[in-house]
Ligand SMILES: *[C@@H]1O[C@H](CO)[C@@H](O)[C@H](O)[C@H]1NC(C)=O
Ligand SMILES: *[C@@H]1O[C@H](CO)[C@@H](O)[C@H](O)[C@H]1NC(C)=O
Ligand SMILES: *[C@@H]1O[C@H](CO)[C@@H](O)[C@H](O)[C@H]1NC(C)=O
Ligand SMILES: *[C@@H]1O[C@H](CO)[C@@H](O)[C@H](O)[C@H]1NC(C)=O
């Protein structure tokens with residue numbers, strides 16, 4: 001039993017943490033099956049380092065070192081969606097192995113998509129022992145990937161004592177058995193289950209009714225996915241200490257376990273962490289995986305957070321290794337937004353075309369039409385529209401769609417507003433007529449100590465305005481001195497200003513401009529509007545900013561967005 005001092009504390013905790021309602025129980029599949037030919041890295045804390053194992057015939061097995069060099073390591077790392085391999089090792093201790101040795105005398109040229117596409121003797125044909133198992137270390141681009149710790153700490157003074165109570169299990173009276181399917185099939189056809197047993201104290205768990213730690217129950221069994229298994233014990237320890245380290249690799253599991261057992265504070269903290277870790281993965285696997293998780297758990301806030309990040313950082317997404325894995329549904333959701341940041345609309349059309357083409361037949365005609373219809377053809381420059389018939393890879397498959405959309409675009413681009421208005425099909429509010437965040441001719445990027453004071457853009461994308469320019473005056477104010485110098489009152493700092501140099505309303509055009517904050521030259525962490533030509537920037541990443549930016553190291557991009565004024 002806990003000491004008397006701890007007992008007092010426990011009762012206090014009980015009073016403080018009256019648990020609220022039942023939590024939505026997950027739909028997160030704990031037994032997701034590996035597929036034939038999958039690879040994984042086993043036996044280290046980092047997802048990018050470990051013994052190479054291959055899944056074949058319902059079993060994970062290892063790879064022997066004969067014939068192994070960097071070419072083979074490259075194939076493994078790319079199959080796991082890392083950009084490449086850093087090194088490999090042989091006979092390193094990555095913990096116990098029980099499975100077979102699947103591959104030996106392996107010969108890759110380095111470009112294969114899967115390890116099993118390389119030459120080898122035959123599954124399980126080998127004269128090696130497990131001493132010759134190979135391991136690899138993959139490149140992660142960002143060395144902090146998977147290693148950067150976020151400490152969540154809601155401690156009270158005695159939490160270290162309670163941590164010891166957990167560690168030595170003295171007086172424990174409640175057994176938690178966590179079961180995970182290893183992916184291996186046993187000879188009699190059943191799945192091999194790995195078990196982790198933790199002996200805990202009912203009194204600690206009784207604050208969380210979903211553990212069922214009542215008087216007459218003394219053990220429970222929980223299904224935990226293989227990927228979450230390494231974090232289960234630190235999750236239970238958190239219930240004692242209110243302290244836990246969370247990383248990019250563990251945040252999803254810890255959130256899942258916290259939701260499953262109704263640990264409200266941890267759910268809230270990890271939800272907040274999701275937003276923080278989103279920019280930490282330059283390979284974009286985390287963003288897609290969190291999006292999927294949000295769909296499965298019905299977490300609308302997280303879902304929106306992921307889609308928004310992908311929309312703002314769309315160009316990087318298209319060059320990332322995760323681009324090939326994005327679903328048609330998610331792509332469609334991104335394309336339906338006005339806050340996608342791209343050079344121009346034509347870039348989006350090209351990304352749809354190449355995405356569909358690269359996947360061969362995998363996209364149904366119906367989804368192709370759905371994606372193409374989300375392109376805002378009227379926003380594409382006329383000279384690029386002219387070239388579509390010859391340049392587009394999908395034109396011949398979807399002639400009518402292209403034709404109709406091009407016609408609509410030409411009308412918008414060559415007719416005066418007064419003539420457009422007499423067309424019953426023209427509806428200014430329709431999304432096709434609203435610009436997104438175009439960086440090519442519509443924006444300028446500056447750093448705070450820039451010398452630039454003015455720039456110009458077109459007035460509107462219609463040909464009618466060809467040759468006419470809108471002039472803009474811009475300012476970034478980082479001290480009250482700069483503000484008063486300009487006769488301005490800055491309510492907070494930094495303040496930014498974007499002012500038209502003359503009145504363009506006579507052209508029946510109105511501007512809904514935006515300011516983009518690019519963090520450390522790497523990712524867009526905020527998009528905001530102007531009010532009376534002025535915007536205020538929050539320098540404290542825990543409040544206001546959509547995604548955090550260390551050192552507030554921003555580049556400011558001013559984006560001009562014209563629309564017709566009706567009436
Ligand atoms: C299959 O074998 C394992 C041990 O080898 C055993 O624990 C399990 O109960 C068996 N399952 C069936 C359905 O016979
Ligand atoms: C707790 O008990 C309920 C009702 O008997 C059951 O549905 C649930 O699975 C149990 N939870 C755990 C973690 O065993
Ligand atoms: C978190 O990580 C730090 C650094 O490795 C370690 O000193 C600390 O004990 C960890 N805290 C918890 C609660 O695991
Ligand atoms: C996005 O792409 C730019 C240019 O290629 C690169 O400098 C930047 O690091 C990338 N950002 C991320 C988060 O990968």
Ligand SMILES: *[C@@H]1O[C@H](CO)[C@@H](O)[C@H](O)[C@H]1NC(C)=O
Pocket residue numbers: 359360361
């Ligand atoms: C598309 O499907 C057809 C028939 O189903 C097949 O012959 C062809 O190879 C496939 N093309 C691609 C690129 O997958």
Ligand SMILES: *[C@@H]1O[C@H](CO)[C@@H](O)[C@H](O)[C@H]1NC(C)=O
Pocket residue numbers: 383384387390391
């Ligand atoms: C169309 O394709 C040709 C040849 O590939 C290229 O030179 C031209 O720039 C393309 N036009 C547009 C608008 O992309």
Ligand SMILES: *[C@@H]1O[C@H](CO)[C@@H](O)[C@H](O)[C@H]1NC(C)=O
Pocket residue numbers: 519520521522551553555
């Ligand atoms: C700020 O970001 C730029 C890249 O845009 C980088 O070159 C510079 O070193 C960063 N400065 C600091 C203080 O981190």
Ligand SMILES: *[C@@H]1O[C@H](CO)[C@@H](O)[C@H](O)[C@H]1NC(C)=O
Pocket residue numbers: 540541542543
């Ligand atoms: C950011 O704001 C929060 C809440 O207002 C405050 O607790 C924190 O100290 C601030 N951080 C910085 C670096 O100003």
